[in-house]
Amino acid sequence: MRVRIVILAIAAVGLAAPAAARAQTERLGGRLDERTRAAVTALVDSARAAGLPGNPLVNKALEGASKGADDARITAAVRALAGDLARARRALGAASTEAELVAGAAALRAGVAPAFLERLRADYPGAPVVVPLAVMADLVSRGVPADTAGRAVLALARAGVRDAALVAFRQSVERDIALGAPAGAAAAVRVNAAERDLGLGAASPTSGPAARPPRKP
Amino acid sequence: MSEPSDDPLIARVAGELRRPVPISPDFDARVMALVRRAPPGRAVRAWEWLREPRTLAVSPLGGLAMAAGVAGLVLAGMWSRQPSPVSRQPSAVSASAGAQAPVTFVFLAPDARSVALAGDFDGWDPARLPMQREGSGLWTVDVPLAPGRYQYAFVVDGRRFIADPSAPRATGDDFGTPTSVVTVGGAARAAGGSL
Amino acid sequence: MRQDDSDAELVQRVLGGDDGAFAGLVARHRDRGIRFAMAMLGDAADAEEALQDAFVRAYRGLRGCREPGRFGVWFLRILVNRCRTRGARRRTGAMFVHDEAALERAAAPRGDDPEWREEIERALTRLDALQREAFLLKHLEGLDYEEMARLTGARIPALKMRVKRACDHLRVLLREVDDVRAE
Numbered sequence: 001m002r003v004r005i006v007i008l009a010i011a012a013v014g015l016a017a018p019a020a021a022r023a024q025t026e027r028l029g030g031r032l033d034e035r036t037r038a039a040v041t042a043l044v045d046s047a048r049a050a051g052l053p054g055n056p057l058v059n060k061a062l063e064g065a066s067k068g069a070d071d072a073r074i075t076a077a078v079r080a081l082a083g084d085l086a087r088a089r090r091a092l093g094a095a096s097t098e099a100e101l102v103a104g105a106a107a108l109r110a111g112v113a114p115a116f117l118e119r120l121r122a123d124y125p126g127a128p129v130v131v132p133l134a135v136m137a138d139l140v141s142r143g144v145p146a147d148t149a150g151r152a153v154l155a156l157a158r159a160g161v162r163d164a165a166l167v168a169f170r171q172s173v174e175r176d177i178a179l180g181a182p183a184g185a186a187a188a189v190r191v192n193a194a195e196r197d198l199g200l201g202a203a204s205p206t207s208g209p210a211a212r213p214p215r216k217p
Numbered sequence: 218m219s220e221p222s223d224d225p226l227i228a229r230v231a232g233e234l235r236r237p238v239p240i241s242p243d244f245d246a247r248v249m250a251l252v253r254r255a256p257p258g259r260a261v262r263a264w265e266w267l268r269e270p271r272t273l274a275v276s277p278l279g280g281l282a283m284a285a286g287v288a289g290l291v292l293a294g295m296w297s298r299q300p301s302p303v304s305r306q307p308s309a310v311s312a313s314a315g316a317q318a319p320v321t322f323v324f325l326a327p328d329a330r331s332v333a334l335a336g337d338f339d340g341w342d343p344a345r346l347p348m349q350r351e352g353s354g355l356w357t358v359d360v361p362l363a364p365g366r367y368q369y370a371f372v373v374d375g376r377r378f379i380a381d382p383s384a385p386r387a388t389g390d391d392f393g394t395p396t397s398v399v400t401v402g403g404a405a406r407a408a409g410g411s412l
Numbered sequence: 413m414r415q416d417d418s419d420a421e422l423v424q425r426v427l428g429g430d431d432g433a434f435a436g437l438v439a440r441h442r443d444r445g446i447r448f449a450m451a452m453l454g455d456a457a458d459a460e461e462a463l464q465d466a467f468v469r470a471y472r473g474l475r476g477c478r479e480p481g482r483f484g485v486w487f488l489r490i491l492v493n494r495c496r497t498r499g500a501r502r503r504t505g506a507m508f509v510h511d512e513a514a515l516e517r518a519a520a521p522r523g524d525d526p527e528w529r530e531e532i533e534r535a536l537t538r539l540d541a542l543q544r545e546a547f548l549l550k551h552l553e554g555l556d557y558e559e560m561a562r563l564t565g566a567r568i569p570a571l572k573m574r575v576k577r578a579c580d581h582l583r584v585l586l587r588e589v590d591d592v593r594a595e
Contacts, residue, residue, distance in 0.1 A: 066335055067378060106398070138398060
């Protein structure tokens with residue numbers, strides 16, 4: 001009896017969903033039991049209706065399936081991610097790509113304030129912000145306070161430091177932390193060094209340190 | 218040297234610079250893993266036309282796998298003539314915006330019988346990306362990835378999910394086993410939609 | 413790899429199809445290579461990448477090594493070029509790790525002088541790249557000017573001028589530090 005209801009629910013969802021969404025959730029086939037699959041499909045559909053990408057949600061469900069997580073945990077994780085994606089979309093704008101929303105969701109989940117995402121987008125309309133957002137999230141995962149991480153990446157991005165150099169910055173901070181520096185201090189020191197170096201870019205070696213005026217922090 | 222060493226300051230600088238410099242313990246293994254992907258004597262001209270790709274594949278392994286990714290870029294063109302028996306071929310590699318760039322994943326596990334890669338890019342299915350073992354217990358696989366941020370983990374002996382020790386950790390629900398993150402930069406092709 | 417294999421023998425074995433012999437060349441030349449790359453680039457991650465790139469290129473272009481007995485110098489040329497390419501990209505954060513960590517904790521242990529090393533590396537980053545390269549080839553690698561000219565393609569008078577300028581700048585940059593430290 002219960003099984004019948006579940007099948008009817010799946011059928012109803014299947015009829016209502018557009019072809020693209022169906023293609024996404026078909027990836028769930030065989031990996032989840034019927035009930036979980038139905039619940040996830042419903043979540044994916046309502047997310048798509050709200051303008052959010054379905055793929056990351058399906059990926060999260062598949063991750064749970066591969067790891068043997070139970071029903072409730074999978075649907076909770078998918079629901080939480082949908083919420084994060086929605087917040088990211090509010091902060092980054094409706095024209096954001098899937099990759100930007102995924103990176104933005106990770107940054108928000110890590111505790112970076114939405115204001116940092118908004119400012120990043122405002123500073124670089126039209127340019128992809130996947131890597132700055134990812135670096136923010138990754139710094140926090142290494143112990144840098146969320147505000148420090150947000151400020152640091154924003155400052156570097158405004159100074160013209162882009163993609164590969166931003167990642168190099170993150171790696172430098174990680175190295176410092178691994179060698180014993182407190183996370184927040186490591187990030188702050190590296191940002192100061194980066195800003196100083198960028199300011200020094202035009203200086204000629206013959207002028208020497210004494211000739212250069214002191215830089216405001 | 219043809220000149221007398223006149224300045225003790227310069228001599229002290231040189232002395233300090235001659236001290237040993239630390240290097241990653243698996244540096245040799247990584248070089249050999251790359252070396253075994255192509256025979257010597259080829260591809261000198263290929264390196265000359267190789268310019269910095271606009272899609273930056275940034276692996277969690279410091280930037281080391283970026284070099285490997287670049288190497289993969291060159292080799293993909295050559296594999297069409299001589300497929301390597303060791304690794305899988307990236308399906309589509311180019312340097313233009315929105316396209317995929319190969320990222321090399323490396324994991325040191327000398328005691329493992331099998332290692333696979335599972336992540337957002339293969340539906341978390343360990344059967345899709347088995348890794349190849351190099352002689353020193355290093356397991357590797359190349360995966361073409363479009364720009365974006367992907368969670369992943371290594372699956373050891375078909376059962377255990379292990380995060381990449383050298384990569385950032387994902388935040389959020391990981392179902393009890395931590396996962397790692399890799400970010401690929403570059404311009405995303407998709408205009409206002411999903412990839 | 414047998415301990416008494418010379419570079420020439422290892423090169424010949426690699427060209428003969430023995431990939432594993434290349435590991436011997438890597439083991440022989442990596443420590444010197446990382447020392448140079450680190451002094452040239454100022455960042456450990458960059459230096460390892462440049463060194464790794466250099467080894468891979470050396471492997472692939474090994475037929476171009478006309479004097480296998482002098483693999484080291486031939487390899488150094490490749491490494492110099494890798495460092496030039498890498499150095500042309502913008503770098504952030506030329507500060508060095510142990511100095512920052514030391515600031516947060518106790519003073520550095522005796523017998524090891526990370527602050528001095530830090531000052532040297534900071535001074536090096538302020539040199540023009542070609543001057544730094546010439547300085548390192550001369551005073552770190554110990555090449556003579558003929559070898560340097562062959563390696564870089566520059567003329568000897570130009571190289572001598574670069575080394576001289578590098579030394580002059582380093583003296584200015586480091587003498588202050590030295591005087592303060594002597595107090």
